Amino acid sequence: MGMTITEKILAAHAGRPAVEPGEIVTCKVDLVLGNDVTAPVAIKEFRKIGVDRVFDPERVALVASHFAPNKDIAAATQAKEMRDFAREQGIRHHYDVGDMGIEHALLPEKGLTVPGQVIIGADSHTCTYGAVGAFSTGVGSTDMAAAMATGTAWLKVPETHRFVLRGKLGRWVSGKDLILYLIGQIGVDGALYAAMEFDGPAIRSLSMEARLTVTNMAIEAGAKSGIISPDEVTLAYLRKRAQYPLRLYRSDDDARFARTYEFDVSRLEPQVALPFMPENTRPISEVGDVPVDQVFIGSCTNGRIEDLRIAASLLKGNKVHDGVRCLVIPATQGVYLQAMREGLLEVFLEAGAAVSTPTCGACLGGHMGVLAEGERCLSTTNRNFPGRMGHPKAEVYLASPAVAAATAITGRIAHPEEVARHVA
Amino acid sequence: MSPEAGRSEPLRGRAHTFGENIDTDRIIPARYLTRHDPAFLAQHCMEDEDPTFASRVQAGDFIVAGPNFGCGSSREHAPISIKAAGVAGVIAPTFARIFFRNAINTGLPILECPEAVAGIEPGDDLEVDFATGAIRNLTRGVEYQARPLPEFVLEIVAAGGLIPYVRRQLGTAS
Numbered sequence: 001m002g003m004t005i006t007e008k009i010l011a012a013h014a015g016r017p018a019v020e021p022g023e024i025v026t027c028k029v030d031l032v033l034g035n036d037v038t039a040p041v042a043i044k045e046f047r048k049i050g051v052d053r054v055f056d057p058e059r060v061a062l063v064a065s066h067f068a069p070n071k072d073i074a075a076a077t078q079a080k081e082m083r084d085f086a087r088e089q090g091i092r093h094h095y096d097v098g099d100m101g102i103e104h105a106l107l108p109e110k111g112l113t114v115p116g117q118v119i120i121g122a123d124s125h126t127c128t129y130g131a132v133g134a135f136s137t138g139v140g141s142t143d144m145a146a147a148m149a150t151g152t153a154w155l156k157v158p159e160t161h162r163f164v165l166r167g168k169l170g171r172w173v174s175g176k177d178l179i180l181y182l183i184g185q186i187g188v189d190g191a192l193y194a195a196m197e198f199d200g201p202a203i204r205s206l207s208m209e210a211r212l213t214v215t216n217m218a219i220e221a222g223a224k225s226g227i228i229s230p231d232e233v234t235l236a237y238l239r240k241r242a243q244y245p246l247r248l249y250r251s252d253d254d255a256r257f258a259r260t261y262e263f264d265v266s267r268l269e270p271q272v273a274l275p276f277m278p279e280n281t282r283p284i285s286e287v288g289d290v291p292v293d294q295v296f297i298g299s300c301t302n303g304r305i306e307d308l309r310i311a312a313s314l315l316k317g318n319k320v321h322d323g324v325r326c327l328v329i330p331a332t333q334g335v336y337l338q339a340m341r342e343g344l345l346e347v348f349l350e351a352g353a354a355v356s357t358p359t360c361g362a363c364l365g366g367h368m369g370v371l372a373e374g375e376r377c378l379s380t381t382n383r384n385f386p387g388r389m390g391h392p393k394a395e396v397y398l399a400s401p402a403v404a405a406a407t408a409i410t411g412r413i414a415h416p417e418e419v420a421r422h423v424a
Numbered sequence: 425m426s427p428e429a430g431r432s433e434p435l436r437g438r439a440h441t442f443g444e445n446i447d448t449d450r451i452i453p454a455r456y457l458t459r460h461d462p463a464f465l466a467q468h469c470m471e472d473e474d475p476t477f478a479s480r481v482q483a484g485d486f487i488v489a490g491p492n493f494g495c496g497s498s499r500e501h502a503p504i505s506i507k508a509a510g511v512a513g514v515i516a517p518t519f520a521r522i523f524f525r526n527a528i529n530t531g532l533p534i535l536e537c538p539e540a541v542a543g544i545e546p547g548d549d550l551e552v553d554f555a556t557g558a559i560r561n562l563t564r565g566v567e568y569q570a571r572p573l574p575e576f577v578l579e580i581v582a583a584g585g586l587i588p589y590v591r592r593q594l595g596t597a598s
Contacts, residue, residue: 024576037457041500044460048587050596067458074458124498124522140500140526146590154576188445189492193521222492224521277445364454364497383496385447387472388454 002252004160005229006195009135009249013118021159021258030134030244031059031112032147033121035103035360037066038140040081042122045145054089055151061093061112062086063103066360068096071367101332101358104128104300108212109334114238115230116247120144120153125300125382127218130227131211132234133248135195137225158195158224159258160251165202167266172416174310175210176302176380176400178202179217180271184281185261192222194258197251202265203228208237209304216301217382220278272378272413273398276386284403284415294377295326295408296389297353297401299363302380303331305338307401312344314405314419315351321411326353327369333358353408365390378407434553435512436562437484441546442473444490448523451494451502460501462508469505483510486552488544491516494523503532513554515570517541528577529586535559537570554581 003011003018011019013027034042039062046054054060062082067075079096086094095106104125107113115133119126122144129136139153147153163182183190196218198211206214211228218226228234229250238246269283297303297311308330320326328348330336336358339345348355362369363381371377371390377397379389384396399407402416409419450473452465459465470477487493487506493516494502503526506514513533527534533554540559544550548563557570573581583589591597 024574038498038500041460041504045587049590049594051594072458078458078460122498122500124496126498138498138522140498140503140522140529142500142529142586143525146529146586149590150594156574188495189518189520192492192518219496219522222495222520364449364457366454366457370455383447383449385449385496388449392453392472 002254004251004255005249006160010157019157021157023157026152026154027118029120029147029153030117031119033061034144035066035123036064036079036082038122040078041141042144043085045142046148049149051149054148057090060091063095064100065102067366068359099333102300102360105331109332111241111243114242114244114246124219125216127225128212128216130215130225133230160195160197161191162197162257162260164200164262165265166200167202167264172270172402173268174400175206175213177271179214180273180281183221183278186221188277188279189222194223196223196226198228209306213301270403275384275395287413290413292378293375295404296362296379297404298329299381301382302401305335308339308344311401311405312347316347318409320352320408324411326408328353328355378404380404434551436551437486437512439486439488439544439548439550442489445492445495446489447496448499448502452505462504465501465505466508469509481509484512486550487511487514489516491518493519495520498522500526503527503530507532528580531585535570537568540568
């Protein structure tokens with residue numbers, strides 16, 4: 001009986017010829033990740049273990065992302081706890097203000113996430129790195145502490161749900177629309193405990209950046225991980241950046257998939273997730289007339305250069321609608337610099353959008369763009385739970401950067417075609 | 425199972441019920457994540473779902489919730505706030521997987537039992553044995569048996585959480 005790519009990676013890290021779904025195995029981890037919210041708790045737990053040093057300072061990554069640049073004294077204290085720990089332990093992959101970014105955009109960009117790795121991170125969107133063909137999953141701070149001490153993690157081998165997407169995507173349909181559509185189809189616990197494996201011509205046609213958006217939101221369907229087996233797109237992306245050797249796996253033809261879904265996405269419209277669940281997804285033509293107070297473009301889901309390019313292509317020569325606040329936050333320092341070089345920042349600023357240094361802040365209602373009671377935001381982020389971006393009675397609608405830009409211009413949730421036609 | 429787990433006794437407390445897909449933003453909103461001391465987090469436990477919860481909950485009470493409890497973020501602040509609020513344990517048909525790990529790792533008892541969740545009303549008096557999975561609804565005189573936790577997971581529970589478990593493995597336990 002064959003194995004899935006996920007089973008192969010976990011078996012290799014458990015020192016076993018094969019593993020089966022449901023088994024609990026202890027795996028070596030290639031990379032352990034934490035941020036300024038989760039690492040301080042992990043450091044506190046690490047101190048209780050009774051070892052002085054992390055298992056390998058080259059395999060721990062600490063990213064000041066959530067409340068960075070420090071939003072207040074309490075946040076500053078947490079960032080300092082992480083900074084002090086990084087210095088004490090000689091952790092080189094500590095990314096602070098000035099060279100940081102949102103972790104799940106930053107680590108792939110830096111080439112720290114490569115095919116065949118096992119990565120655990122104390123952040124739920126750690127599942128993002130499956131886009132390069134790694135097994136990566138979110139855990140809590142105590143798991144992070146234990147992994148920093150031992151270089152291992154206990155993992156239940158997940159069953160795999162396979163999603164085969166066929167068809168050619170429409171002009172305004174992106175990776176974000178695909179994953180929102182799938183979550184709408186299967187629900188926020190539709191892949192609970194499972195690995196989501198994405199394949200098919202529509203997935204293969206996506207750039208690496210778009211693939212990172214797809215796997216990023218696997219957690220929003222309850223999944224343990226999302227994964228796309230490596231191909232030429234993966235290799236081209238990694239050619240100049242991979243920091244570790246690549247181990248390329250793919251699922252065997254006779255691998256067992258607990259479920260296989262097939263979708264033809266050639267007629268898919270841009271998707272919007274209405275409050276208050278990412279599964280509450282509709283094609284944009286069925287959303288109706290929804291005015292907004294704020295538009296946010298950024299996050300680990302959609303703050304990469306391609307996201308900013310498509311937003312800028314619509315905002316160029318246009319103005320953000322009266323009464324709408326539009327925030328653009330490049331996900332990393334690298335994305336920010338590239339956007340500046342390409343003139344995208346100028347487009348945003350001339351359109352009347354605000355542009356900020358990288359931070360997770362707005363996505364989780366932390367800082368930078370917090371919503372008041374009764375306000376409504378169209379956001380390129382990943383969650384629209386009550387209170388996610390501020391007041392529990394604020395509303396968040398999730399969509400792609402193209403829909404976000406069109407919405408910023410019209411002041412209500414709009415199909416990008418509407419603006420593009422107008423510009424043309 | 426280790427002797428510690430065998431020592432546990434049934435706990436008695438009142439049920440606080442919640443709906444399905446209770447996410448970690450509702451358990452502990454991100455605006456409070458600039459701090460991680462348990463007493464502070466306890467004051468804001470479940471705040472955006474029920475602002476009165478933190479003041480109403482009594483030590484030893486239970487949270488009884490719908491499927492996929494704890495979905496969303498990986499913040500361990502969620503089980504920490506629940507435990508520090510005095511909640512003795514959480515019963516749900518299913519848990520989001522990171523929350524499940526975090527609860528086990530930090531020593532917040534949890535049980536998966538759809539039948540119990542369907543039969544328990546707000547304020548019911550419960551007697552729960554987290555080691556055996558036996559749940560008795562004392563108000564209604566009904567008993568339920570929760571799905572057993574995997575043996576490996578029970579070893580972590582018996583050790584008192586992941587950190588004591590790892591200390592034992594590494595031989596750093598005093």
